[in-house]
Amino acid sequence: MDIDKRMTLKEAVAKFIHDGDTVYYGGFQIMVPMALTYEMIRQKKRHLTTLQASTDVGGLDLLVGAGCVNEMHTAWTMNWYVKAVYCMRRAFQNGHLKRYDISNFGATTAMIAGFMGVPFMPIRGNTGCDMMTNNKADLRIIDDPFTGEKTTVVRAWRADVAIIHAQKVDRLGNVIAWGTRGVTDEFGANGAKRGVIVTAEEIVEPEMTRSDPDRTIVPYFKTLAVVHCPYGAHPSACRGYYGLDIRFAQYLGKYQRHADLLPAFLDEWVFGCEDHAAYIEKYKSKFGQEGLDRLKPVLGFKPKFEVDYGYHDPAVWKGVPLYMDDRLQAAEEALAKKKGGK
Amino acid sequence: MANYKLTELMVVRCAKEIADGEVVYVGVGLPLVVAAFSFATSAPNMIMFTEGGAIRATAPLALAITIDDPAAFVGGDATFGMLATMASLQRGEVDVAFIGGAQIDKFGNINSTGVGDWSKKESFTYFAGSGGANDMATCGKRTLAIIPQDRTKFVEKVDYLTTPGYLGGPGERQKNGMIGGPECVVSTMGVYKFDINTKEMYLAEYFPGQSVEKIKAACSWDLKVSPNVIETAPPTEEELKILRGIDPSGFYLG
Numbered sequence: 001m002d003i004d005k006r007m008t009l010k011e012a013v014a015k016f017i018h019d020g021d022t023v024y025y026g027g028f029q030i031m032v033p034m035a036l037t038y039e040m041i042r043q044k045k046r047h048l049t050t051l052q053a054s055t056d057v058g059g060l061d062l063l064v065g066a067g068c069v070n071e072m073h074t075a076w077t078m079n080w081y082v083k084a085v086y087c088m089r090r091a092f093q094n095g096h097l098k099r100y101d102i103s104n105f106g107a108t109t110a111m112i113a114g115f116m117g118v119p120f121m122p123i124r125g126n127t128g129c130d131m132m133t134n135n136k137a138d139l140r141i142i143d144d145p146f147t148g149e150k151t152t153v154v155r156a157w158r159a160d161v162a163i164i165h166a167q168k169v170d171r172l173g174n175v176i177a178w179g180t181r182g183v184t185d186e187f188g189a190n191g192a193k194r195g196v197i198v199t200a201e202e203i204v205e206p207e208m209t210r211s212d213p214d215r216t217i218v219p220y221f222k223t224l225a226v227v228h229c230p231y232g233a234h235p236s237a238c239r240g241y242y243g244l245d246i247r248f249a250q251y252l253g254k255y256q257r258h259a260d261l262l263p264a265f266l267d268e269w270v271f272g273c274e275d276h277a278a279y280i281e282k283y284k285s286k287f288g289q290e291g292l293d294r295l296k297p298v299l300g301f302k303p304k305f306e307v308d309y310g311y312h313d314p315a316v317w318k319g320v321p322l323y324m325d326d327r328l329q330a331a332e333e334a335l336a337k338k339k340g341g342k
Numbered sequence: 343m344a345n346y347k348l349t350e351l352m353v354v355r356c357a358k359e360i361a362d363g364e365v366v367y368v369g370v371g372l373p374l375v376v377a378a379f380s381f382a383t384s385a386p387n388m389i390m391f392t393e394g395g396a397i398r399a400t401a402p403l404a405l406a407i408t409i410d411d412p413a414a415f416v417g418g419d420a421t422f423g424m425l426a427t428m429a430s431l432q433r434g435e436v437d438v439a440f441i442g443g444a445q446i447d448k449f450g451n452i453n454s455t456g457v458g459d460w461s462k463k464e465s466f467t468y469f470a471g472s473g474g475a476n477d478m479a480t481c482g483k484r485t486l487a488i489i490p491q492d493r494t495k496f497v498e499k500v501d502y503l504t505t506p507g508y509l510g511g512p513g514e515r516q517k518n519g520m521i522g523g524p525e526c527v528v529s530t531m532g533v534y535k536f537d538i539n540t541k542e543m544y545l546a547e548y549f550p551g552q553s554v555e556k557i558k559a560a561c562s563w564d565l566k567v568s569p570n571v572i573e574t575a576p577p578t579e580e581e582l583k584i585l586r587g588i589d590p591s592g593f594y595l596g
Contacts, residue, residue: 028394028424029410053424054393054473056408076473080370080408089456089468101455101504104393104474105428112425124432125480128518130503131472134460150519179412180395180421239412246407301416 002206004171005226009275012197012225013039016161022049024111024157024188025063026164029056029080030244031181032236035199035229035276036163041066042270049073051157053107053184056080057236057249058256061087064097065262066270072097073138073157075104081246082253090259100135102126106154108184110138113156114191120153127152161224162192165233166217167240169200173223174209174216179239186217195222199229199276201241212309231280231292242295248283344579349595351549352488352528353379353585354577356440359486359526360385364437367391367427367478370409371442372488375595378402378588383581390414391436393474395423405589409474428474431481434521439482441475445500446489448542448563450507450524452479453500460502475505484525491529496561508541531557533574542566547574 007015017023017040026033037059040048049071050060058079063069065087078085091097102110106126113121122144126132132139137155144151164185168176175198177185189196196218203226209216232238235245235252255265273279283291349372356376360366362385368377370393377390381401390398394410398418406414415421430436443452454475458466479485485507489495507524508515515523523541527534533547544566548557550573558565577585589595 029408030394030412054410056410074471076471078470080470085468085470092466092468093464095463099468101471103472103476104424105432105477106472108424108428124519125477127480127520128503128506128509128514129476130455130460131476180415180423181410184424186423237412243412244407297412 002172005173005223006171006203007225007227009035009039009199009227009229010043012227013043013045016194016197016224017045019045020047021160022051024159024162024192025050025052025055025060026162026185026189027233027236028054028181028184030237030239031165031177031185031233032057032059033163033165033199033232034059034234034236035165035227035232035279036197037063038270038273038276038279040068041266044068051107051111051159051188053104057244058082058252059236061085061256062252064088064091065256066266067096070097071100073100073102073107075102075107079249079253079256081249082257084253084257086253086256086259087262100137101131102135102138102154103131106131106139107157108187110154110157111184111187111191113154114158115187118156120155122151122153125152126154157188157191159188159192161194162189162196164189164196164198164218165229165238166198166200167238168202168204168209169198169223169226170204170206170209170220171226172206172220173198173218173226174206174220175200175218175223176204176209176212176215177217178215189218190222192222195224197225197227198223199227199232201230201232201238203228229276232276234280234283240297240299242292243297245291245295247291248287344577344582346577346582347596348530348549350577350582350585351574352530353595354581355533355574356486356488356528357384360388360438363387365389365391365435366438366440367431367436367482368409369393369441369475369478370473372594373440373442374406374409375585375589376440378405379585382584382588391427391430393424393427395425395427396421397427405593407593428477431477434481434483436478436482437484439478439485439522441478441485441505442488443475443505444469444489445495445497446487446527447497447500447507449509449511450485450487450527450536450541450543451500451503451509452487452489452505452507453502455502455504457494457501472504479505479507479524480520481522483522485522487524487527489527489529491531491557492560493562496529498563508536512539512541531560535568537566544568545571547572549574550576
């Protein structure tokens with residue numbers, strides 16, 4: 001099987017994200033799928049429902065601000081670097097956005113249930129609070145069928161399509177990611193009904209991904225589209241490639257705060273850039289190469305031992321007689337005699 | 343006496359609530375600074391958990407800006423993800439749930455979702471939401487919280503109950519299947535503990551420069567005050583030196 005799923009950002013979003021879709025919004029407070037966020041805004045996707053746990057650089061808030069999202073299931077949505085969630089706040093107040101609140105582990109458990117293909121899952125937490133009162137769509141209390149005690153359960157979340165950013169992917173769609181990301185992508189992405197759109201810093205040969213399958217978080221059969229996209233998480237961080245761009249997140253946050261200025265940000269940074277490479281060029285022309293250079297991570301933190309995924313070939317057992325000793329031989333013969341005597 | 347910032351006093355005071363060797367589930371914000379400071383001072387054998395999924399027995403290499411910051415993961419003991427740290431929390435293995443919040447009531451219930459009336463949408467101003475705060479304060483053996491204080495933030499009843507304290511009072515956590523509960527709150531004005539019988543928050547310490555009267559005025563219910571209320575000890579030069587090395591850019595400390 002060698003289906004080449006590589007395509008442009010534009011093609012991937014046009015082909016696989018439809019108005020009205022429920023979208024798993026990848027990442028956590030790192031690895032946020034920003035290039036995909038900008039492209040969904042460019043293509044004016046509408047009436048989306050988003051599923052995620054926590055997201056911090058304001059990408060999801062921008063998606064709301066651009067009018068793409070009608071419904072949000074979330075534990076924590078912020079532009080942490082301006083300590084607010086301005087677009088979402090306005091959209092909720094003017095009735096454009098329905099918001100369903102849940103805790104971080106409530107969200108993760110909902111995704112695990114979706115990942116497992118079961119309808120709901122018990123959880124501790126989200127009990128006795130206003131999330132339980134206001135979010136009956138995701139949270140209920142049932143009787144534990146074994147003990148009869150009250151138990152909180154979360155509804156399984158299954159998106160139609162998932163968007164994620166990763167370090168490496170091959171053309172088939174085996175997605176390699178490392179360095180903890182909250183670890184909800186594994187569940188949220190694999191649980192998506194149609195599949196996963198992935199942007200990655202690098203496209204590598206399948207022989208590379210298959211040399212380290214422990215690190216594959218999405219196997220190729222779940223992947224719909226593979227997009228080569230350096231800086232695809234910017235201003236969020238991508239482990240081993242670049243750090244968080246706090247200053248750009250703050251800059252974005254100021255535009256999010258001023259509703260009247262937000263269209264200018266979108267015109268300049270989203271609609272005014274043909275794709276993500278153009279956005280990065282725009283960044284360099286406005287804030288200089290030194291802006292990008294500042295994001296270079298401290299490297300050199302490689303495992304201090306080598307991993308060898310060696311295997312053993314059972315062909316070596318061909319012609320090797322069974323191991324036997326006198327005690328066992330006598331017992332076996334006695335058993336055979338007894339069976340023969342019946 | 344040393345010159346110090348309010349945030350520095352708060353961090354140093356919070357650290358005194360963590361005993362060496364405890365498992366501390368650290369929320370975003372100042373708790374991340376407290377954790378790094380505790381490792382360097384009074385709790386070198388602490389075990390730090392984050393929502394991002396780090397389990398570590400040593401201080402992060404640099405200040406973690408978020409709970410998913412690579413600096414919190416490099417050199418960690420296990421970095422399996424939120425599932426691992428939250429599962430441990432649900433198994434009852436976490437000593438201290440250490441969280442922030444935007445509003446708190448007299449039973450230690452915390453709001454980090456928003457202010458206003460949620461059912462009247464136009465009146466409601468959203469903050470971030472629960473994040474892991476609800477999970478932590480539900481399952482931790484005790485809760486430690488940092489909350490900025492004024493009359494709109496220290497209220498009779500929170501606008502939105504995101505994270506359970508003692509809910510409506512004595513016995514309510516047990517009724518909802520929860521252990522633990524809030525033990526200490528550090529505000530921008532003083533330190534609070536909880537009455538063992540009534541579960542109501544009371545003032546235990548006031549910060550230097552504050553007074554019981556000023557603090558009562560910045561609290562919208564009739565705050566009870568410990569008969570043994572004391573002034574909080576200011577941070578020492580040595581503590582400040584260590585602390586300033588942890589946040590050299592002043593991201594959290596200002």
